[in-house]
Amino acid sequence: MSENDIERLQEVLRDFAKERDWEQFHSPKNLIMALMGEVGELSEIFQWLTDSEASHLEGKVKNRAREEIADVLLYLLRLSDVLDIDLIEAAHDKLEVNRQKYPVAVFKGSSAKYNEIKD
Structure with missing residues (x-):
């Protein structure tokens, strides 16, 4: 992911929040709490897997991991944007x-x- 990709994605996220009037909820504290929730959801996927199973995800489990990783990234990007980092x-x-x-x-x-x- 290049810096331009990150900046563009942050812009898309900023517009997404603005269109829904969600900026009021996107304080750093709230974004960190949401980020932690998504990290928790990601960790649930791996919680009881063996190392081998965790290293070779397939099908629905891999798709769930993909979605949760995307959520983590999106909240991290939004947080860094709000904090101007x-x-x-x-x-x-x-x-x-x-x-x-x-x-x-x-x-x-x-x-x-x-x-x-x-x-």
Whole structure:
């Protein structure tokens, strides 16, 4: 997804909310609550699956996951728009922070958190 795709989708979402007079409900707090609800719905799909089943979704289950992932993305895009946060820039910045926290030489093949590695 390019920056232009994100900006265009945010514009579509903005218009969607405006047409329905939903902007009044799209406070950051409300959008975060809605986002968490959608993440919860997504997690329900995977809750009792084995790792293998979760990695090979098919049919109705895959379609449900697709829909919930889309809901998560849409709420995240709307939230970032309302907060005037450039998602692409923020993601690049965070990736650089993570590069510093998790150097390859120390963390390759490790699931440890940066503060769990002993010197």
